[in-house]
Amino acid sequence: MPRVRLPLHTDRLVLRSFRPGDEDDVSAYRSVEEVVRYIPGEPRTREQVADLVAERATAGRLEPASPILTLAVELPGRVIGDVLLHLDGLDGHDGRQAEVGWVFTPDVAGQGYATEAARAIIQAAFEQVGVHRVWAQLEPDNTASARLCERLGMRREAFFEKASWFKERWTDLAIYAIRADEWAARSSPS
Numbered sequence: 024m025p026r027v028r029l030p031l032h033t034d035r036l037v038l039r040s041f042r043p044g045d046e047d048d049v050s051a052y053r054s055v056e057e058v059v060r061y062i063p064g065e066p067r068t069r070e071q072v073a074d075l076v077a078e079r080a081t082a083g084r085l086e087p088a089s090p091i092l093t094l095a096v097e098l099p100g101r102v103i104g105d106v107l108l109h110l111d112g113l114d115g116h117d118g119r120q121a122e123v124g125w126v127f128t129p130d131v132a133g134q135g136y137a138t139e140a141a142r143a144i145i146q147a148a149f150e151q152v153g154v155h156r157v158w159a160q161l162e163p164d165n166t167a168s169a170r171l172c173e174r175l176g177m178r179r180e181a182f183f184e185k186a187s188w189f190k191e192r193w194t195d196l197a198i199y200a201i202r203a204d205e206w207a208a209r210s211s212p213s
């Protein structure tokens with residue numbers, strides 16, 4: 024089964040497994056209504072965050088029964104967000120693909136940290152896991168997330184109108200994606 028060698032390092036960040044002690048940092052964003060507006064679930068209590076951290080601390084290996092890798096994004100000494108990969112195609116057939124997702128604490132917005140962390144986990148998906156395509160789904164109203172996809176070089180592939188029942192309402196859905204060959208072309212010096 025594919026593994027991602029952890030931690031992943033970028034210029035400013037470390038992407039690693041969650042661990043006990045991360046609860047306060049994670050509460051700082053997972054408890055905020057505005058932060059979870061576009062992601063599944065309601066704002067979490069401190070107790071729920073503790074459960075989430077404990078659950079994620081035991082995750083790691085990507086396999087059919089556990090195809091999701093969620094990593095803590097750490098600025099030295101502080102978790103500022105999390106990024107995830109959800110792999111398809113781990114059950115034996117070719118054509119692996121991965122959905123990518125992200126959530127960050129609002130007080131670090133606008134400094135490129137989400138872009139830097141997303142780039143690192145996507146790089147690992149292509150180079151270490153060997154996926155063919157990475158994709159993201161989002162509400163087009165979530166313009167910060169759409170801009171993030173575009174900064175990463177993802178193409179907007181599809182728009183579905185009022186196609187997703189999410190948080191008690193029908194919402195539009197956009198799909199962004201990038202293939203391994205496109206990612207490699209962007210990464211290689213021109």
Ligand SMILES: CC(C)(COP(=O)(O)OP(=O)(O)OC[C@H]1O[C@@H](n2cnc3c(N)ncnc32)[C@H](O)[C@@H]1OP(=O)(O)O)[C@@H](O)C(=O)NCCC(=O)NCCS
Nearest residue numbers: 058061125126127132133134135136137138161167168170
């Ligand atoms: C989506 C989300 C992660 C985007 O956060 P963000 O702060 O806009 O993204 P980044 O950290 O990459 O910062 C990018 C911004 O910083 C600027 N920036 C500054 N320095 C930068 C650098 N070194 N590199 C890249 N961008 C930089 C960019 O220009 C950009 O600003 P702009 O959006 O005004 O053009 C954040 O809004 C979030 O967590 N939302 C809640 C959860 C959510 O909705 N998740 C997605 C569900 S689909």
